[in-house]
Amino acid sequence: MTPAERAIPLKHPDCFYIDGQWVRSTTGDRFAVLDCSTEAVAAHVAKANAADAERAIAAARRAFDSGPWPQMQPHERAVYLKDIAQRLEALNDDFAHGWTIESGILNKLARPRIGQFLGGAFRQYADMAQTYAFVQPQRSASGHEAFSVKEPVGVVLAIVPWNGPAALTAYKVAPALLAGCTVVIKPSPEAPTSAYLFAQICEEVGLPPGVVNVVTADRDVSEAMVRHPGVDKITFTGSTVAGRNIGAAAAERVARVTLELGGKSPALVLDDYDIDTAARTIGASYFGYLTGQVCHSLTRIIVPRARHDAMVEALSETARSMVIGDPFDDGTTMGPLATARQRETVERYVARGVEDGATLAAGGQRPQHLKRGFFFEPTVFGNVDNRSTIAREEIFGPVLSVIAADNDDHAIALANDSIFGLNAVVFTGDTQRALAVARRLRAGSVGHNASRTDFSIGFGGFGQSGIGREGGVEGLEAFLESKTVVLDTPAG
Structure with missing residues (x-):
C-alpha cells in the first residue's frame, strides 16, 4: 500500500x-x-x-x-x-x-x-x-x-x-x-x-x-x-x-x-488434554490477535510438571511459525506493537525474565528483517516462577510464560495467586471437570478449551x-x- x-x-x-x-x-x-x-x-x-x-x-x-x-x-x-x-x-x-x-x-x-x-x-x-x-x-x-x-x-x-x-x-x-x-x-x-x-x-x-x-x-x-x-x-x-x-x-x-x-490470565492445561492442540490454540490466537496487546490474553500457561518441557517446545514451535509483517498483508499472521513505548516496555520485561532465571525458549528481540515499525518477535519463556516479575505484571505484548504445577489443586492455587482476575481457560476433555475447576478460579470469565470472553453476557474482572x-x-x-x-x- x-x-x-x-x-x-x-x-x-x-x-x-x-x-x-x-x-x-x-x-x-x-x-x-x-x-x-x-x-x-x-x-x-x-x-x-x-x-x-x-x-x-x-x-x-x-x-x-x-x-x-x-x-x-x-x-x-x-x-x-x-x-x-x-x-x-x-x-x-x-x-x-x-x-x-x-x-x-x-x-x-x-x-x-x-x-x-x-x-x-x-x-x-x-x-x-x-x-x-x-x-x-x-x-x-x-x-x-x-x-x-x-x-x-x-x-x-x-x-x-x-x-x-x-x-x-x-x-x-x-x-x-x-x-x-x-x-x-x-x-x-x-x-x-x-x-x-x-x-x-x-x-x-x-x-x-x-x-x-x-x-x-x-x-x-x-x-x-x-x-x-x-x-x-x-x-x-x-x-x-x-x-x-x-x-x-x-x-x-x-x-x-x-x-x-489489567490482567495476567492463566490457561490451565490439565493432564488429559493434548499439548500440541492446546499450544496451537493458545499461541496462534495470542500472538496473532493484536500481538498480545489484550487485557484478557492468556499469558500464564500452567501445565503438569511432567508436561512442562513439551508445552514449552510446542509453544515455541507456534512462535517460530508466525509470519511477522505488514498487518494489511493477508499472508501475515502477526503484526506490530502499537507504539515505540510499548515495544520498549516489552523489551524491558524480556530482559527481566532472563535476569530472574526463566528460560528464554523462543523470540525475545526485534525481528532482524523489519527495520521500520514497532515489531517484536513472539516470545516464550519456560521454567517461570509464578512469583517472578514476568508472571506477576502485565506485559501487554507477545510474551508467554510456562509454569509447572504438581496437580490440579496446585494449578488452581497458582492461577489464583495474582492481584488480577480477568480471564482464565481450562483445557480438558472432561466438561464436568472443566466446570468444577472453573468455579474455583477467581476470574470474571472462564472458557473451556479456548478463551471465550463474551461482552453480550458481561465482561470484567475480580481483584485489581x-x-x-x-x-x-x-x-x-x-x-x-x-x-x-x-x-x-x-x-x-
Missing part, C-alpha cells in the same frame, strides 16, 4: 465534536497519529486543553440537565441506537483500517470484528429498550403503591484505550445512551480516529446537541476531566495503575466508576482487574441509578 492509501481519512481532524458541532481547538495544537507498521504519520487530530475539555463537559451537562435526551422513553432512544448501528456497519472498513494503522491488528481480523462488536453492541442495547424493566410496580411495606425506577446516572466520561478503541467505545456509549445519559468520549492520543468516525455518525443520525461529545487529550487534561464536578460517572478501560488513580480521584467526590483494568462489568444487562445497569417512589395511594 502507498502512504496515501495507508492514511486515515477524517472529515474534521482539526476539530472536536462538541454540542453537536465541529469546533476548532482553542490553541490549534495537534497530536500526530503514527502508522505502527511504518512509523509514518497517518493523521493529525486536534489536541484538547483544559478550556476545550470544559466546553465538552458543559455541553454534556446542559444536554442532560435541560435537553430532551434523558426525558425520552427508552424505546425512543433505541431508534437512534439502531440508526447508529446501521451507519457503523456501513463504515466497517474505515473503522477496521484505522484500527490496523493505530494498533497493529491484522486487517483480515479487524474487518469481521468491527462488524460484530460495533453494530452488535448498539443493536443489543436497542433491543433492551423492550426487555429491560426501567419501571417496576412494587407494594411498599406500608401497603402503599410504589415503583422501583431506573434512571440515568448523568454525564458520563468515557475514557477509551488504544488497543481496541472502536469496540470499547461501543460497549461504553451504547448502554449509556439507552440509559439516557450524555457522554464525553476521551479517546487515546495514539488511537483517536474511531472516535472521530463515531462522532461523524452521531452528527448524521441527528443526536440532540451535547448528547455525545469527543475530545482527544493528554494525561493532565484527562485527570482534570475525571475530577470535574460536572461528570457524574467515569467509565475507563486501561492499565491497573491508571485505574487506581482514577478510582482514587473519583472517590474524593463519590463519583460513580466502572474500571476495566477492575470494578463493574461491561456488556450485557450489567453493562446497562452501570449507567443507571435506582429510585424508589412511594405514593400516598393504597396498593391495589
Whole structure:
C-alpha cells in the first residue's frame, strides 16, 4: 500500500465534536497519529486543553440537565441506537483500517470484528429498550403503591484505550445512551480516529446537541476531566495503575466508576488434554490477535510438571511459525506493537525474565528483517516462577510464560495467586471437570478449551482487574441509578 492509501481519512481532524458541532481547538495544537507498521504519520487530530475539555463537559451537562435526551422513553432512544448501528456497519472498513494503522491488528481480523462488536453492541442495547424493566410496580411495606425506577446516572466520561478503541467505545456509549445519559468520549492520543468516525455518525443520525461529545487529550487534561464536578460517572478501560488513580480521584467526590483494568490470565492445561492442540490454540490466537496487546490474553500457561518441557517446545514451535509483517498483508499472521513505548516496555520485561532465571525458549528481540515499525518477535519463556516479575505484571505484548504445577489443586492455587482476575481457560476433555475447576478460579470469565470472553453476557474482572462489568444487562445497569417512589395511594 502507498502512504496515501495507508492514511486515515477524517472529515474534521482539526476539530472536536462538541454540542453537536465541529469546533476548532482553542490553541490549534495537534497530536500526530503514527502508522505502527511504518512509523509514518497517518493523521493529525486536534489536541484538547483544559478550556476545550470544559466546553465538552458543559455541553454534556446542559444536554442532560435541560435537553430532551434523558426525558425520552427508552424505546425512543433505541431508534437512534439502531440508526447508529446501521451507519457503523456501513463504515466497517474505515473503522477496521484505522484500527490496523493505530494498533497493529491484522486487517483480515479487524474487518469481521468491527462488524460484530460495533453494530452488535448498539443493536443489543436497542433491543433492551423492550426487555429491560426501567419501571417496576412494587407494594411498599406500608401497603402503599410504589415503583422501583431506573434512571440515568448523568454525564458520563468515557475514557477509551488504544488497543481496541472502536469496540470499547461501543460497549461504553451504547448502554449509556439507552440509559439516557450524555457522554464525553476521551479517546487515546495514539488511537483517536474511531472516535472521530463515531462522532461523524452521531452528527448524521441527528443526536440532540451535547448528547455525545469527543475530545482527544493528554494525561493532565484527562485527570482534570475525571475530577470535574460536572461528570457524574467515569467509565475507563486501561492499565491497573491508571485505574487506581482514577478510582482514587473519583472517590474524593463519590463519583460513580466502572474500571476495566489489567490482567495476567492463566490457561490451565490439565493432564488429559493434548499439548500440541492446546499450544496451537493458545499461541496462534495470542500472538496473532493484536500481538498480545489484550487485557484478557492468556499469558500464564500452567501445565503438569511432567508436561512442562513439551508445552514449552510446542509453544515455541507456534512462535517460530508466525509470519511477522505488514498487518494489511493477508499472508501475515502477526503484526506490530502499537507504539515505540510499548515495544520498549516489552523489551524491558524480556530482559527481566532472563535476569530472574526463566528460560528464554523462543523470540525475545526485534525481528532482524523489519527495520521500520514497532515489531517484536513472539516470545516464550519456560521454567517461570509464578512469583517472578514476568508472571506477576502485565506485559501487554507477545510474551508467554510456562509454569509447572504438581496437580490440579496446585494449578488452581497458582492461577489464583495474582492481584488480577480477568480471564482464565481450562483445557480438558472432561466438561464436568472443566466446570468444577472453573468455579474455583477467581476470574470474571472462564472458557473451556479456548478463551471465550463474551461482552453480550458481561465482561470484567475480580481483584485489581477492575470494578463493574461491561456488556450485557450489567453493562446497562452501570449507567443507571435506582429510585424508589412511594405514593400516598393504597396498593391495589
